[in-house]
Amino acid sequence: MRVPNPPRAKDLMATARSFGTYDLAAALADLIDNSIKAKATRVDISFEPYENDVVVRIRDDGSGMDMEALKVAMRPASSNPQDVREPDDLGRFGWGLKSASLSQARVLTVVSWCDDVVSAARWDIDDIDDWEMEIFAGEEAERLLDESRKSKSGTEVIWTRSDRMLDRDVSSSLDDLLTFAISHANHRLSLVFHRYLAGEAERRLTIAVNKQPLCPIDPFLTAHNATQTLDAENIRTANGSVISIQPYVLPHFSKLTVDEQERLGGPEGMVRNQGFYVYRNKRLIIFGTWFRLIPHGELSQLTRVRVDLPNTVDAEWRITVDKSDAQLPAALKRRLREVVKRFNRRSFSVHRKKGVSLDVPEVQSVWLRYIKNGQVHYRVNRDHPMMASLLDMDSVSGSADAVLRLLESYFPIDRFLADANGSGVNQSPTSTEEFESLIHQCVINFLQVSDGSLDVDDFLVFIRHVEPFASQWAYAESYVRKNTAKKWGMKNGL
Ligand SMILES: Nc1ncnc2c1ncn2[C@@H]1O[C@H](COP(=O)(O)OP(=O)(O)OP(=O)(O)O)[C@@H](O)[C@H]1O
Ligand SMILES: [Mg+2]
Structure with missing residues (x-):
């Protein structure tokens, strides 16, 4: 004997609130996927x-949708994940509209129009009995919009009683929480849909948040002339689908401005955001991971590998409901590990090549090279402002100078030569933090020579011809201009 045993509407919809790990940006992205599929x-x-x-x-x-299509769209599990989808369809589970919206709000209203007919439907998770959904037609539906319709067809999703949208904490105001949430979501959407925003897909997409259009964030900085594009590779999977792999090595930070660096690194920084960038139909689904093929490290921070998946490999990659995660299929693991090792050597060499000038007369280098009795000697430049300041502070005991002489005389030349001819030597800072700490130190030195007054332009003149700032000027200048007012209270700061 068989008996019907359906889920209770209230309970299933309450559970649907926790499908996936949606945050605001992921929930919005899921709705934008639907808009893209609808050719918006x-x-x-x-x-x-x-x-x-x-x-x-x-x-x-x-x-847009008519009432019949809207009813289907609002149905939980409105389609089967096994169904074959159009190649440009970003959907899969038939849940996104409902689970993304309810992850943020208790009430989901969808108003949709086409052929001048407006229809609307609403799920309110506090008022669902026997799977009954409220519907609105004509005038009644139209009144749910707060701005009149401008396009011939379209859809508006409305979230109300948004109880899960903000990380409510009593110490912050609603406005502050909202500003923070929107800025995080803007950054994420600019990245996730950057190829659509840049017009790389079939249609260019504009996304505006509170009327401000988003600018694409290209995580590979392909327009920068110092970005290295390495050879692409295609991998054919068992079912005949082609996955394409395109590695890039980003420019060393000294070639970027602070703004470029921040947009690239995001709130988490460059080291965290290295790795694979996996796209499904040009939409970024996962990034900043090496899938444990190699460890995250300082030296691989410049390597980013674009992986393009068609939607025919969803099952093998185990794409999740919120489209924010996927797992690397075992068959691909070995291939990718080889590929990654090769790319990483390039990232390493970008770091290694960054030396600073030694023999440029107008630049205060850190080291001086000179020839005495036909032999080459290296000596720490005592006139370099940071060195001069150190020696000044220690003029009585003279031990700073003694330490410099010690370092110069006992430099491990043999070992250094062997390493330089072997796997190479990397002495330059690999992170912006190290570089920035030198700038901070220099500000302190500058204060000593300028009787405590700080002027941005004077400070920039002071470090313009001083290493390592002279060789990494784009970054040094933009960092100083951006931080002067905030951190050091300098005059003329931005
Ligand atoms: N903005 C929209 N414009 C037109 N149709 C839409 C829109 N949003 C949703 N739909 C319709 O509703 C259906 C259900 O959407 P939903 O996001 O719930 O599932 P899906 O996109 O099929 O799969 P997934 O769960 O992977 O997102 C879509 O397949 C589409 O036909
Ligand atoms: Mg969807």
């Missing part, structure tokens, strides 16, 4: 604080 060219997202709530509207100018 524009998505407008607005956040309106309202009493203790935030109403979020995500409107697109895609193909």
Whole structure:
């Protein structure tokens, strides 16, 4: 005997709130996926604080839905993950619209229009009995929009009672929490959809948040002339799908401005964001991981490998409901490990090549090279401002000078030559933090020679011809200009 045993509506929808690990950006991304599938060219997202709530509207100018299509779209598990999808379809589970929205809010309303007919439907998780959903037609549906329709067809998703959207904490105001959440989401969406925003897909997509269009963040900085594009490779999977692998080595930080560096590194920094960037139909789904093929390290921080998956390999990669995770199929592991090792040697050499000038007359180098009795000698430059300041402080005991002489006389030449001819030697800072700490030290030295007054332009003149800043000027200058007012209270700072 068989008896029906369906889930209770309330309980299943409450569980759907926790499918995947959606944060605000991931939830918005899932809705944008739907807009892309509906051939939208524009998505407008607005956040309106309202009493203790935030109403979020995500409107697109895609193909829209009539009432029948809308009813299907609102149905939980509206399609089967095994179904074959159009090649440009970013969906898979038939859950995204519902689970992404309910992960953030308790009420999901969708208004959709096409052929001048407006339809709307609503799930309210506090008011679902027997799977009954509220629907609205005509005028009633139209009134749910706060701005009139501009496109011939389109869809607006509305979240209300957004209880899970913000990490509520009593010490911060709703406005502050919202500003923080929006700025994080903006950064993430600019990255996740950068190829759509840049017009690399079939249609260019505009995404505007509170009327501000997002600019694409290209994690490979392909437009920068110091980015190295290495040879691409295609890997054919068992089912005949082609996965393409395109590695890049990013420019050394000295070739970037602080803004470029921040956009590339994101809030987590460059070291965290190295690794594979896996795209499914040009939409970024996972990034900043080597899938444990190699460890995350300082020297591989400049390597980023673009992996393009078609949606025909979803099952093998175990794409998750929120599209924010995937697992590397075992068959690909070995191939990728070889590929990665090769790329990393290039990233290493970008770091290694960065030396600083030694024999440029107008630059205060750290080391001086001179020839005495036909023999080459290296000597620490006592006129370098940081060295001069050290010696000045220690003028009575003279031990600083003694230490410098000690370092010069006992430099391990044989060992150094062997290493330089072998696997190579890397002495230059590999992280911006090391470089920045030198700038900070230099500010202290500058204060000593300038009687305590700090002027940005004077300071820049002071370090313009001093190593290592002279060789890495783009970064040094933008870092000083950006931080002067904030960190050091300098005049003329931005
Ligand atoms: N903005 C939209 N414009 C037009 N149709 C839409 C829109 N959003 C959703 N739909 C329709 O609703 C269906 C269900 O969307 P939903 O996001 O729940 O599932 P999916 O996209 O099929 O799969 P996934 O769970 O992987 O996102 C879509 O397949 C699409 O037909
Ligand atoms: Mg979807």
